[in-house]
Amino acid sequence: MPISIKIEGKKIEVNCEGRFVASTVHELEEEFQKIPLAGLDELVVNLAKTEYISSKGIRVIMDLYHRMNGRKIRVLNANKAVKEIFKITGLDQLIDVE
Numbered sequence: 001m002p003i004s005i006k007i008e009g010k011k012i013e014v015n016c017e018g019r020f021v022a023s024t025v026h027e028l029e030e031e032f033q034k035i036p037l038a039g040l041d042e043l044v045v046n047l048a049k050t051e052y053i054s055s056k057g058i059r060v061i062m063d064l065y066h067r068m069n070g071r072k073i074r075v076l077n078a079n080k081a082v083k084e085i086f087k088i089t090g091l092d093q094l095i096d097v098e
Helices: 022-033 055-068 080-089
Strands: 003-008 011-020 042-053 072-076
Touching: 003 022, 011 022, 011 055, 022 055, 042 055, 042 080, 055 072, 055 080
Parallel strands: 011 042, 042 072
Antiparallel strands: 003 011
């Protein structure tokens, strides 16, 4: 699963592409662990090119949420199916999903 990271001041945008499934989550976790969160005010996860997210992908997003420790995290450009998964899991109550 290709990802790119763009840092703008105290904001990081992570652009994800493809599917968040068991076979790709390990690679994604490793990339997310490399994100320097110290000093950040906001983390944006752009899912414009993400087709699907499994429960393991949700866990990766939850790990990011916990690492942000109360700082703002947003998920942008989620498709209808991905938004529904965030709603079913209740994550849309913790993370801004647009």
